Amino acid sequence: MRPDLLAPPPNPQVAEAWQRAWAGLVVAEDDLGPVATVAGVDVAYHDQSGELVAAAALLDARTLTVLEEVTVRDQAQFPYIPGLFSFRECSPVARAVEALSRRPDLIVCDGHGRAHPRRFGLACHLGVALDLPTIGCGKTRLTGAETPPGPDRGAHTPLLDGAEVLGATLRTQSGVRPVYVSVGHRVSLPTALTWVLHLAPRYRLPETTRAADGLVRRTPASPGTQPEAQP
């Protein structure tokens, strides 16, 4: 891991400068081995004091069964600012992933990767910080011009900034709004699309995201019992 990439920036201007520099560390090509496990990550804010709960859910890549769940509590170190989202959630999420008993072969993030103003969204940030393959899968668009994909499951169209392909809109289920897929780190866009579609056999969002989301929402922010791994 690279703790230097997880320190809270002093202000938005510095944060943007760091993103522009770190964007050069992103690998947008496939550099992953056999994928046996895929992790989903998410963060929930249970009160307005900045207290948060980050979670990592490890799934069997073939059966999509949840193999392990981990949650960590923390205090937000940076406000939510569109474009600087990763400085709020990357650190706690990275801690949750590292708390898993084994490193996942791939991580799907609840947010964008290269489909970002400076090409360094949460998925890129997390991937580079942990040096693990990551995919960005957001529910809404941040930047880029989109074209509605066809009505059937699997249909997809590029998310563009002029001639540059930032990612893609992907219809994971017929008749539902598409999700926004982009490269995070060490995964190509075609591979990212294939995985997100595979991970979303029944619902709009991938099972990895659903598992992590359900986990953070049922985890109390304050005291409570520390969740343990689920066999």
Next chain:
DNA sequence: GCGACAG
């Protein structure tokens, strides 16, 4: 100056 704006 007027919108747009991940979670």
Next chain:
DNA sequence: ATCTTGTCGC
């Protein structure tokens, strides 16, 4: 993200 009930549709 979070605050919140009922309701339209498959």
